[in-house]
């Protein structure tokens with residue numbers, strides 16, 4: 001059987017510090033797989049420049065000149081990690097048999113790719129890279145990451161625990177992923193929806209080799225909220241359930257109030273009224289906010305805007321095949 005063509009897809013945003021260290025490592029890994037006959041010789045390392053403001057794109061262009069296994073595409077502007085990964089995968093899907101997406105910063109252990117390819121050879125179409133421990137993370141990052149996955153699960157989003165975007169996906173899976181048309185992406189939640197045979201491989205996550213993280217707490221919270229509202233309507237169901245409980249309590253309270261009034265035992269009750277009114281006001285505003293989030297998201301999604309726009313690429317020997325965004 002012919003060896004599979006592998007494309008390693010790497011989103012890069014302002015990574016001029018780390019790319020000179022990690023790019024040769026990606027290439028070395030690719031070459032090792034080519035030499036050991038695990039993948040075809042025309043496999044590639046594809047960098048996706050996500051509209052970087054530093055020297056990332058010129059660096060990628062330089063890499064592409066030094067070795068034909070390096071390729072690069074440039075997004076017309078910064079669109080965020082998820083859209084950058086998708087752009088790379090959509091470019092790769094018609095040219096590779098299998099892809100592995102991985103961050104640019106060297107945090108994810110390249111050796112896990114060996115297990116991923118072995119699982120692929122066994123017939124798995126998706127292989128999730130899962131962190132076996134978080135020793136290298138700070139206490140805060142560990143706790144917030146745990147809260148992140150718990151929150152997603154409770155809210156009805158099916159995600160693989162401790163899996164980020166280090167993942168093998170076959171071109172068959174990517175052809176189907178292309179039919180998922182949402183603009184607000186949460187790939188970790190979308191891949192399980194595509195289905196097919198999948199498995200996980202475990203690896204230790206290291207510290208970033210250089211540069212700094214693009215995911216502070218605020219972005220992580222935004223990613224979690226986006227993940228939930230893109231993939232689940234459980235929050236709205238919760239609101240309806242809360243509304244039902246509050247209505248029942250309100251009904252009981254009304255009966256109690258009427259009975260008290262008939263008995264002539266009514267009291268001043270200023271504090272209780274203030275508490276109830278502010279409590280209900282808070283719940284109503286919160287509920288409106290959650291529903292508004294969905295309405296806003298629906299509005300944005302109905303525009304069907306492109307999820308990525310590729311402004312440049314490092315190869316010129318084939319007609320530029322712009323994948324459908």
Ligand code: UDP
Pocket residue numbers: 010011012013014015050078079080081082084102103104105107212213214215
């Ligand atoms: N990234 C990107 N676009 C962005 C932000 C990040 O393509 O707007 C890339 C970044 O270059 C890296 C990956 O996404 O390869 C993950 O980002 P980072 O390492 O900063 O996140 P962390 O590992 O801290 O969660």
Ligand code: MG
Pocket residue numbers: 103105107208213
């Ligand atoms: Mg990182």
